[in-house]
Amino acid sequence: MYVTHDRALTAPSHDTAAVVAELRDRTEIIDALHRFALGQDLKDKELFASAFAADAELDFRPAAAKWGAEPPLMSGRDTIVTTVLAMFTGRVDTTHQVTNARIAVDGDTARLAALVEAQHLLVADPAVHALLKNPYAVDLVRDGDRWVIRRLRIDNTWYTGDPTAIFG
Template sequence: MFVTTTAALTAPAHDDATAVVAELRDRTEILDALYRFGLGQDLKDKDLFASAFAEDAELDFRPAAAKWGGAPPVMAGRDTIVTTILGLFTGRVDTTHQITNPRIAIDGDTARLTALVEAQHLLTADHSTYALLKNPYDVELIRQDGGRWVIRRLTIHNTWYTGEPTAVFG
């Protein structure tokens, strides 16, 4: 579920520097997929947000929503994820996402990423109505043609929240 390896890199330091550089590049690109996810939402930038996902991606917000009694469906497909989330937020909810504590495990052209994401959601018309969420993310990624990493499956859990998530998420 979450990446709990006891070392950051798998390529030994005494190996060919090319292997170390390749792994560092992969790790940077893997993390960038999650950054595109967060910033794409915050800027309501459809292209940036969509660039984070594989065409057949799935986003599962059920574990987080269960904390306040929500029961959303799993979103399947990049277009559905982008349309649903940006449709729910654009013009109605202001968001900011802060991503910390990333842990990455790479296995060829697949990877897992664990990160802690603080997501602030404020109703645009009334910032006193908000939901501040502290969410562990469990992310499965794939390498696409050209070496770019994208999210195949994202499961969002919740450690705690404040505010009124039902007012923000429905």
């Protein structure tokens, strides 16, 4: 599930073209997760949707299980975008920080592991919040010159605040 290779690049260092291609892929792969995060934070439907493949899955169940919630598996880009943005827009402000990215590329598929800190504040009462530290396991596919998320599994290491006030 997580990427644990002992180095970042797999292209031979003497093959400049292969190294450049791999670096481009890695940049586009992490950009998919950045589009996911910033799209939510800005409530930008187009940016958020651009992170996902049409047949994407978003699995927030492992994280939600930490506080006893049982959300459904979200399937399909349109469902994910509509559900998440409807849950937050006008009600919850979010900020996401993406770090510790590890990437494994295999042709037109890739895996990404990252650590994401997600702050959620109720717009009506910012004192009500939930700060989550979440390991992400992401499967991606190539989409032309960019990469998109096919499957995103969000776990939770710890949280503070009241996730039930944010997520229900």
